[in-house]
Amino acid sequence: MGIEGVGARVARKEDKRFITGGGRYVDDMVVPGMKHAVFVRSPHAHAQIKKIDVKKAQAMPGVVGVLTGKELKADGIGNLICGWMIHSKDGTPMKMGAWSPLAVDKVRYVGDAVVIVVADTKGQARDAAEAVEITYKELKAVVDATKAIQPGAPQIHGEAENNLIFDWELGDAKATDAAIKSAAHVTRMKIVNNRLVPNAMEPRAALGHYDKAEDHYTCWTTSQNPHLARLVMSAFYNVAPENKLRVIAPDVGGGFGSKIYIYPEEIVCLWASKKTGVPVKWVADRTESFLSDAHGRDHVSTVEMAFDKDNRITGLKVDTIANLGAYMSLFSSCVPTYLYATLLSGQYDIPAIHANVRTVYTNTAPVDAYRGAGRPEATYVLERMMETAARELGVSPAELRRRNFITSFPHQTPVIMNYDAGDYNTSLDAAMKAADYAGFTKRRADAAKQGKLRGIGMSCYIEACGLAPSAAVGSLGAGVGLWESAEVRVNAVGTIEVLTGSHSHGQGHETTFAQLVTQRFGVPIDSVSIVHGDTDKVQMGMGTYGSRSGAVGMSAIAKALDKVEAKAKKIAAHLLEADEGDIVIENGEVKVAGTDKSLPWLQVALASYTAHNLPAGMEPGLKETAFYDPSNFTFPAGCYICEVEIDPETGLTEIVQFVAADDFGNIINPMIVEGQVHGGIAQGVGQALLEGAYYDGNGQLLTASYMDYTMPRAADLPSFKISTSNTPCPGNPLGIKGCGEAGAIGSPPAVINAITDALGVVDIAMPASPATVWAAIRATKH
Amino acid sequence: MSDVSLTVNGKRVSGSTEDRTLLVHFLREHLGLTGTHVGCDTSQCGACVVHVDGRAVKSCTMLAVQASGSTIVTIEGLANGAELHPVQAAFKEHHGLQCGFCTPGMIMAATDMIAHHPEGLDEATVRAELDGNICRCTGYHNIVKAILAASQAMSKGSKGRAKQAA
Numbered sequence: 009m010g011i012e013g014v015g016a017r018v019a020r021k022e023d024k025r026f027i028t029g030g031g032r033y034v035d036d037m038v039v040p041g042m043k044h045a046v047f048v049r050s051p052h053a054h055a056q057i058k059k060i061d062v063k064k065a066q067a068m069p070g071v072v073g074v075l076t077g078k079e080l081k082a083d084g085i086g087n088l089i090c091g092w093m094i095h096s097k098d099g100t101p102m103k104m105g106a107w108s109p110l111a112v113d114k115v116r117y118v119g120d121a122v123v124i125v126v127a128d129t130k131g132q133a134r135d136a137a138e139a140v141e142i143t144y145k146e147l148k149a150v151v152d153a154t155k156a157i158q159p160g161a162p163q164i165h166g167e168a169e170n171n172l173i174f175d176w177e178l179g180d181a182k183a184t185d186a187a188i189k190s191a192a193h194v195t196r197m198k199i200v201n202n203r204l205v206p207n208a209m210e211p212r213a214a215l216g217h218y219d220k221a222e223d224h225y226t227c228w229t230t231s232q233n234p235h236l237a238r239l240v241m242s243a244f245y246n247v248a249p250e251n252k253l254r255v256i257a258p259d260v261g262g263g264f265g266s267k268i269y270i271y272p273e274e275i276v277c278l279w280a281s282k283k284t285g286v287p288v289k290w291v292a293d294r295t296e297s298f299l300s301d302a303h304g305r306d307h308v309s310t311v312e313m314a315f316d317k318d319n320r321i322t323g324l325k326v327d328t329i330a331n332l333g334a335y336m337s338l339f340s341s342c343v344p345t346y347l348y349a350t351l352l353s354g355q356y357d358i359p360a361i362h363a364n365v366r367t368v369y370t371n372t373a374p375v376d377a378y379r380g381a382g383r384p385e386a387t388y389v390l391e392r393m394m395e396t397a398a399r400e401l402g403v404s405p406a407e408l409r410r411r412n413f414i415t416s417f418p419h420q421t422p423v424i425m426n427y428d429a430g431d432y433n434t435s436l437d438a439a440m441k442a443a444d445y446a447g448f449t450k451r452r453a454d455a456a457k458q459g460k461l462r463g464i465g466m467s468c469y470i471e472a473c474g475l476a477p478s479a480a481v482g483s484l485g486a487g488v489g490l491w492e493s494a495e496v497r498v499n500a501v502g503t504i505e506v507l508t509g510s511h512s513h514g515q516g517h518e519t520t521f522a523q524l525v526t527q528r529f530g531v532p533i534d535s536v537s538i539v540h541g542d543t544d545k546v547q548m549g550m551g552t553y554g555s556r557s558g559a560v561g562m563s564a565i566a567k568a569l570d571k572v573e574a575k576a577k578k579i580a581a582h583l584l585e586a587d588e589g590d591i592v593i594e595n596g597e598v599k600v601a602g603t604d605k606s607l608p609w610l611q612v613a614l615a616s617y618t619a620h621n622l623p624a625g626m627e628p629g630l631k632e633t634a635f636y637d638p639s640n641f642t643f644p645a646g647c648y649i650c651e652v653e654i655d656p657e658t659g660l661t662e663i664v665q666f667v668a669a670d671d672f673g674n675i676i677n678p679m680i681v682e683g684q685v686h687g688g689i690a691q692g693v694g695q696a697l698l699e700g701a702y703y704d705g706n707g708q709l710l711t712a713s714y715m716d717y718t719m720p721r722a723a724d725l726p727s728f729k730i731s732t733s734n735t736p737c738p739g740n741p742l743g744i745k746g747c748g749e750a751g752a753i754g755s756p757p758a759v760i761n762a763i764t765d766a767l768g769v770v771d772i773a774m775p776a777s778p779a780t781v782w783a784a785i786r787a788t789k790h
Numbered sequence: 791m792s793d794v795s796l797t798v799n800g801k802r803v804s805g806s807t808e809d810r811t812l813l814v815h816f817l818r819e820h821l822g823l824t825g826t827h828v829g830c831d832t833s834q835c836g837a838c839v840v841h842v843d844g845r846a847v848k849s850c851t852m853l854a855v856q857a858s859g860s861t862i863v864t865i866e867g868l869a870n871g872a873e874l875h876p877v878q879a880a881f882k883e884h885h886g887l888q889c890g891f892c893t894p895g896m897i898m899a900a901t902d903m904i905a906h907h908p909e910g911l912d913e914a915t916v917r918a919e920l921d922g923n924i925c926r927c928t929g930y931h932n933i934v935k936a937i938l939a940a941s942q943a944m945s946k947g948s949k950g951r952a953k954q955a956a
Contacts, residue, residue, distance in 0.1 A: 035824070208926060209927075687929045688929075719834075
């Protein structure tokens with residue numbers, strides 16, 4: 009592998025700028041003449057806008073412009089859209105309510121943007137925003153999806169009767185009902201997946217700059233996919249044609265899904281820049297992020313799992329209500345459908361599955377993909393069910409899982425997915441060994457002597473990554489293809505630039521992608537640069553989400569490298585008067601195999617550009633482009649084991665050990681992969697123990713700062729014991745499955761299974777805060 | 791408006807700013823030191839930690855005028871020229887950062903933590919004392935590892951220097 013090639017723990021190339029304060033985030037950007045924007049947001053969850061008076065605000069010191077939705081509409085700026093069409097089971101299309109970037113006649117959640125104020129300083133903009141007078145007529149609000157679909161609930165969009173967006177199903181209802189009817193045992197549960205706020209540490213930001221002389225727009229934005237932002241802003245929001253709009257996503261401080269979507273603020277900043285004649289920068293404060301970033305999860309499910317007399321699963325029936333908030337965010341519709349119900353087979357051979365999903369408008373922030381996106385919800389349903397079933401059936405949780413594991417591949421599930429490869433026993437064995445599962449009984453007894461309640465829980469997850477075969481997702485309603493592009497430019501001196509449509513916001517692409525190039529040509533990693541995040545530099549790409557940048561983004565790079573390698577070999581064969589088939593590239597040398605004839609890499613590169621002596625008919629240059637469209641999803645899988653110790657006096661849960669055994673296929677940089685798992689587990693443990701977004705009955709977000717929403721801190725977590733087993737993915741040239749979301753997918757049920765084991769209860773709500781656990785302990789005593 | 795004069799990363803600087811300007815905004819907007827970040831506005835996340843007269847301070851909790859006359863070190867001033875500070879080097883070596891947004895505050899807080907524990911650090915102490923800094927990417931695993939490694943490297947270094955001096 010070499011010290012810098014595939015498989016090496018190469019320290020990250022990008023780190024130097026981050027550890028020395030040299031990172032360049034949107035808020036660090038300064039453009040001459042730049043002014044600052046503040047949005048006036050709705051303080052009500054549901055209200056009609058009766059009147060907007062901006063006169064006082066316009067007269068405030070430093071104010072450059074105060075603009076409303078009416079003016080935005082008059083300029084032809086379009087409504088925000090959801091880009092994935094889902095049809096209800098009766099064949100009707102989803103009911104997409106209008107979402108104006110600035111609300112015009114109605115507001116539908118606390119935080120809905122209504123007016124933009126632009127001023128010389130942020131302080132002045134804030135002061136002027138206070139002076140904007142908006143008269144509202146308050147309406148009744150509803151925040152709970154199960155209540156919002158009841159008759160008589162407040163109606164949020166005229167288009168969606170009873171706030172129902174769609175009523176969708178997947179699988180065979182009849183076969184599943186029959187399986188449940190004839191089962192030897194049926195486990196039944198109501199399972200709630202709590203609402204979360206993604207909380208990337210860098211708040212969202214946008215800087216819009218309209219250049220009048222060129223009639224051209226530039227947008228710096230905190231985006232995971234700048235090309236998609238440009239496409240959507242151009243094609244749907246009428247901001248500008250694509251050739252007149254440059255989108256730059258520079259260093260981005262975490263995303264976790266929340267920065268996939270195109271939000272009102274970047275659209276409005278671009279439009280306001282033209283309107284006011286100055287560059288306009290907006291940076292969210294943290295409470296604004298809580299109010300207006302897309303939230304995650306928020307499912308309520310009723311589940312039945314049927315077993316035969318040998319404890320084999322014969323059927324699974326799931327009825328889910330998913331809260332999508334006040335508007336349909338860009339990918340909101342696919343999260344509780346094709347990213348959720350398609351994973352309900354988990355690691356198990358289940359002959360019959362039926363899922364029914366109703367999605368619902370409420371007066372809350374829009375809900376969309378958050379790390380894992382549908383797959384954590386599916387895993388939580390399945391792995392809580394498996395745990396409860398094992399207890400009811402009186403078998404060990406490991407044994408019940410083993411009995412039902414899929415062991416031969418490819419495996420077609422009843423819910424679309426065709427698993428290509430996997431080895432679930434190996435990850436289960438590895439996790440149980442690492443956790444010393446066999447020694448738990450003694451540890452539990454020792455803890456009891458200290459007055460502590462100790463519990464252990466496992467979770468065997470599968471996810472579908474490598475999003476995604478374009479034709480397949482197109483047939484399921486996606487508005488875009490999910491391929492990736494790459495361009496490999498070998499410079500005349502042999503250094504290499506790789507331009508990728510993937511976007512790195514913490515994932516370490518600048519290192520991992522460079523390792524791939526180093527491996528191929530043997531050039532030092534410092535001579536390879538990765539360019540991303542700028543639509544003027546990089547050709548069309550699809551960005552980073554769904555653990556796709558390795559499996560799809562790097563596969564595109566590998567394809568482009570194939571082409572570069574082939575051309576370099578042709579040139580070398582010509583120069584060395586050898587057969588093309590005898591040329592090998594190793595350690596920065598282009599050699600004729602079995603001889604001492606060779607050329608340094610840089611000489612081949614230089615020859616391609618001097619073009620003095622190229623094979624007849626060959627174009628000069630050494631630069632190739634590739635688009636890679638995956639043939640299937642990839643299926644990372646693994647087993648997580650969590651062991652907890654609970655203080656019954658305080659309800660405080662301590663995670664005494666957390667083990668992860670993942671199968672990610674081939675790995676380029678193990679150090680970076682481990683980092684992804686650590687971070688994912690922390691977010692999953694956060695969901696299970698600490699995090700929850702709560703609205704009161706009037707739609708006010710009660711958890712809108714870090715003083716109210718509990719983010720995991722260092723002392724809340726242990727060091728993790730993690731390992732990988734690598735069953736290569738047969739579906740892509742690198743054998744990569746993806747690792748970005750696994751931790752967040754696999755960990756919540758492991759934690760809750762451990763806590764319910766410790767307490768001897770069937771269920772406990774997430775987050776299992778000390779108060780919740782303490783109450784559960786008290787309830788079992790009385 | 792108030793006049794503020796400070797020593798920042800070894801240089802004397804002064805300026806006039808609104809009374810309400812926070813130290814973090816003065817550093818970022820007046821001095822262009824954008825390595826110090828704002829992550830939460832409520833002094834919870836620690837992305838804005840700098841050293842004020844040798845102590846780690848959340849620069850979003852302090853007005854620029856309050857800091858007037860102080861000596862400040864930001865992430866940009868931590869390295870000794872081209873030579874990284876041991877904490878910076880350890881964060882890189884142990885993959886203690888991902889998106890990099892919390893990193894400057896983490897490194898400044900860790901430097902202060904190590905200075906206050908000349909006896910050395912253990913994992914529990916590092917986790918407890920990181921209470922004021924939030925990271926959303928790393929799960930803290932590698933941050934803790936990096937701080938422990940830096941603490942060890944620095945104590946070896948100072949013992950080495952002490953020996954040389956003797």
